[in-house]
Amino acid sequence: MEHLPTNAVDMLGRRKGLHMSKLQAVTPEHLQRLKLEASAYFGPKVLHEALLRLCQACGRDSLDRFEKTMVDKIEAMRDEKADFETIKEFAIEQLYACVREVSSSPDMKQPLEGAEARRTPGRSEEPKTLEDQLQAGLEDSFPASDPPAVVSTAISGGAKKLVGTDEVLKKQREEAAKNNDRS
Numbered sequence: 001m002e003h004l005p006t007n008a009v010d011m012l013g014r015r016k017g018l019h020m021s022k023l024q025a026v027t028p029e030h031l032q033r034l035k036l037e038a039s040a041y042f043g044p045k046v047l048h049e050a051l052l053r054l055c056q057a058c059g060r061d062s063l064d065r066f067e068k069t070m071v072d073k074i075e076a077m078r079d080e081k082a083d084f085e086t087i088k089e090f091a092i093e094q095l096y097a098c099v100r101e102v103s104s105s106p107d108m109k110q111p112l113e114g115a116e117a118r119r120t121p122g123r124s125e126e127p128k129t130l131e132d133q134l135q136a137g138l139e140d141s142f143p144a145s146d147p148p149a150v151v152s153t154a155i156s157g158g159a160k161k162l163v164g165t166d167e168v169l170k171k172q173r174e175e176a177a178k179n180n181d182r183s
Helices: 006-013 020-024 028-058 060-076 084-103 127-141 166-182
Strands: none
Touching (some): 028 060, 028 084, 060 084, 127 166
16 A cells, blocks of 8 residues: 655545554555545635635725636646536536636625725714704704704805805804804
């Protein structure tokens, strides 16, 4: 019975649960079969986890780009084996299945919309202005059963004071500061 090369024994011997005495008795054919079984069993699981992490780090678009790139690479491969074209078809089917599984995974993060898309036009980024807008909304809605709404408006007419815009709140602060200086 042939023994494994020392580096293969050392490499496999470092893994949990494998004993050196078992590995020393393994033939190269048996080792090759074990490698194929390990690849068939763990390969899809590793690919699934790697794709999930790719999507979480780089977004869902990265999954589509990966799929297209891998299909192109698989289709471009050439070999003299008689069944190589069939093997490529199976590989592409497995890739599609893995991508579908990752896409539908509950662990898949949905893309976040940017704060700019949610923010009302003209709304301030300054904490003091936001606080003033909230205070104005509280005063305008009291007493009421509805929660306060902080909104910016552009209603024409001039008689209605605009609430929530940076300019109006800035003017109110300046007027309050002038009044305090006069007192």
